[in-house]
Amino acid sequence: MEAVSVEARNIELSYGTTKVLRDISLTVLPGEFFALLGPSGSGKSTLLRLIAGFNQHQAGQLLVGGRDVTGVPPWKRNVGMVFQNYALWPHMTVAKNVAFGLEERKLPRDEIRKRVDAALALVGLSEYRDRRPNQLSGGQQQRVALARTIAVEPQVLLLDEPLSNLDAKLRVQMRHELRRLHDQLGITTIFVTHDQEEALTMCDRIAVMDQGVIQQIGTPEELFDRPVNRFVAQFVGSVNLVEGAIRREAGRSVFASALGDRPLPGAMDDREGRVELAFRPHAVIVHDEATANPDALELEGVIETGEFLGEFVRYEIRVGESRIIADQPHLQGSTRIEKGKIVRLSIPRSEIRLI
């Protein structure tokens, strides 16, 4: 089946007087694996249910495969949704659960058998066809829900937090399985999650949502390296954010903030006035001696805490009136820097963004 695009144009949706989606515009390309990422209440499920046809918008347009589907009921949309709680029939076998939607559609028996077999094989559950849902693990139930949705051969696959009911290890494993399944089917897939790691690891592109507004759309690398605002910088990965003002002084840019007055690395920006400096904890280099590197922001601080996280140590370092988080890789045998020690920090110019 040919993959289709999904396009939202200036969509507005309110429940009563509460605005839940504001001016939503996005295009999911044919065959793309696309995430809607945001905190609880940001409107991502509402948008997904709108694409499925369970919600109606008050303004704007929704197009699937270039066709306006406004007002078209869910069962006529050729869109398949996997719900967070799987919604399997407890009294039916796995095979029956998968066949259910096909029987509803009154497909010939042979066709139903063929599609059920293919869908179960695809999710690796052929041997479990005669079990009931309560005889399966959470991950297996998840796969039945997927098989059931895939069996009806939808043009668009919608996944609402499909991994949130699984334990941590299985969640990571299912990420790979879902991605593999998507790549095999080539089906346009929209995935709702509040877990940034899930979105970054699995998806081609991500729309970050907050309070019913799309904050930024981009590839995982674009969102991580070039967040457009404070919200995206904080939500996608961890970040040091320092508010301050830049002024020109003797041909150099000086950044005045709770860190103190610090010269900025040369040619970083000729902007003046209020800005927010953003840099990732892993971009901070902690050392004993000042380096006077003209291509880095140089700071001095005192170690307040050092948290051992296995691959790295996360230090909280007091700099002036502010605190900086610095993640330092941990190698075999290296010891943690003790509390109270004075250290130098340098942040390479290329790792600093002005927001």
Ligand SMILES: Nc1ncnc2c1ncn2[C@@H]1O[C@H](COP(=O)(O)OP(=O)(O)OP(=O)(O)O)[C@@H](O)[C@H]1O
């Ligand atoms: N049927 C409804 N009636 C009124 N308000 C609703 C309804 N459904 C959702 N809302 C509100 O709409 C907003 C967005 O909800 P939505 O479920 O889309 O968010 P979400 O980002 O998916 O969050 P979560 O991850 O918690 O599901 C919330 O403030 C919620 O309280």
